[in-house]
Amino acid sequence: MNYTWDWGAMRQALPLLLTGFETTLLATVLGILVAAVLGLVVAMLGRAPTRLVTIPVRAVTEFVRSTPLLVQLVGAYAVFNTVRPLTIGIAVLGIHYASYLSEVYRAGIDAVPRGQWEACRALSLSPRRTWQAVILPQAVRNVLPALGNYGISMFKETPFLAVITVTEMVAQAREYGANHFVYAETFTLAGLIFLVASYPTSLLMRKLEKRLGH
Amino acid sequence: MGDFYSYFFGHLPDVWSGLAVTLEATVLGSAVALTLSFVFGFMANSRPVLVRGASRVIVEFFRGTSLYVQLFWLFYAFPLLFGYQLSPLFCGVLAFGMNYGAYGSEVVRGALNAVPRAQWEAAVALNMTPFQRMRRVILPQAWVQMIPPFTNLLIQLVKCTPLLWLIQAADLTTVVQQMRDRTGETTWAYLTLLVLYFVLAYALTLLMNALERHAAVRLGRRPAARSLLRSRSAEGARRSETAGGAR
Numbered sequence: 106m107n108y109t110w111d112w113g114a115m116r117q118a119l120p121l122l123l124t125g126f127e128t129t130l131l132a133t134v135l136g137i138l139v140a141a142v143l144g145l146v147v148a149m150l151g152r153a154p155t156r157l158v159t160i161p162v163r164a165v166t167e168f169v170r171s172t173p174l175l176v177q178l179v180g181a182y183a184v185f186n187t188v189r190p191l192t193i194g195i196a197v198l199g200i201h202y203a204s205y206l207s208e209v210y211r212a213g214i215d216a217v218p219r220g221q222w223e224a225c226r227a228l229s230l231s232p233r234r235t236w237q238a239v240i241l242p243q244a245v246r247n248v249l250p251a252l253g254n255y256g257i258s259m260f261k262e263t264p265f266l267a268v269i270t271v272t273e274m275v276a277q278a279r280e281y282g283a284n285h286f287v288y289a290e291t292f293t294l295a296g297l298i299f300l301v302a303s304y305p306t307s308l309l310m311r312k313l314e315k316r317l318g319h
Numbered sequence: 320m321g322d323f324y325s326y327f328f329g330h331l332p333d334v335w336s337g338l339a340v341t342l343e344a345t346v347l348g349s350a351v352a353l354t355l356s357f358v359f360g361f362m363a364n365s366r367p368v369l370v371r372g373a374s375r376v377i378v379e380f381f382r383g384t385s386l387y388v389q390l391f392w393l394f395y396a397f398p399l400l401f402g403y404q405l406s407p408l409f410c411g412v413l414a415f416g417m418n419y420g421a422y423g424s425e426v427v428r429g430a431l432n433a434v435p436r437a438q439w440e441a442a443v444a445l446n447m448t449p450f451q452r453m454r455r456v457i458l459p460q461a462w463v464q465m466i467p468p469f470t471n472l473l474i475q476l477v478k479c480t481p482l483l484w485l486i487q488a489a490d491l492t493t494v495v496q497q498m499r500d501r502t503g504e505t506t507w508a509y510l511t512l513l514v515l516y517f518v519l520a521y522a523l524t525l526l527m528n529a530l531e532r533h534a535a536v537r538l539g540r541r542p543a544a545r546s547l548l549r550s551r552s553a554e555g556a557r558r559s560e561t562a563g564g565a566r
Contacts, residue, residue, distance in 0.1 A: 168517055275385075304379060
């Protein structure tokens, strides 16, 4: 219990962790973008008129949603061993979160009143116009806060990418910690950076939720 | 394909022992999480500002610093600071328990607040003690509401158990990865592993559905038998989001 806390190591590790943090942020932003687009596509496919589409789509999303992200990552990394690790990481994060978000979109689309669909019908809008001009603008409004919250949760899961050799923040913390035997300092610092970045964002999301009337 | 499966079925005892570690971490981790959920959930609803503030700070701390970092901190940093190496499984149980306990406390808090005001007032009017009120009136109603979001958290927790592989606990992921290394059958090994986790998650979902039905029946509600087979779909997901607040 007579451990002396090495503040100097913490100060020296900080710039290194911040370069790792850039990768973390990049993966989060691109990952949530993939998830947002793919989730919407999946949600719309789930409303296709034929069961030949809806049942396989639902089965796949259910499977992706119920299996561990870490195993998906490591598996994809081992199978597609010629692709850049960061690309695989972003793709897997995106697909995994798309399976969550498709449910959110589905709920958002379901929340658009029936009358809106009927009005589109009555105006004989094409399906494309119906989605683009009427349904989606209302649905996305319902989905926005959830998108933010899932973004935060993805942000905290990006350290998984370290397992497939992406040098994001925690990988940097681990390496610096191993080289100088200062794990306590570097991991504490990494945790604090996560806290400092995610807490204000979560407060912001809560505010957004209130403003949109959830 | 054949190689992997003949190896897999030839070494089933290894699979069972890996599964046992995964299940142990899941059961113990969720037990810790459930306990902490109630402790912090009740603290968040109590009157003294200090108690409420303490629970807020602890909950935000465990939710805000990544689970991954917490686990690594316990495994790598804790021994340096305190000169005592925790066992990998213990680290896992503690980290999963604290992290999901923090999320769960929001569920408890939300469910307690969702019990109609009139129920609290009626219990007061009947001159019940605070303990009786909680035990006989509030909790049975809140509990039904807690189960679907708890199911989601439980599945999340199961999905985090492969982290044990990174801190050298011989869990299911570790065992199947070893089989992959022996046979060189990457695709089949990982697909099998994913299917195993899927089955595990689905079994737990069915168990939680039965629990929810039991809790609803105790309140005199009769949900359709079909609800027992339902997967955790939009409804549960949405509820846990609103109950879970900011993630």
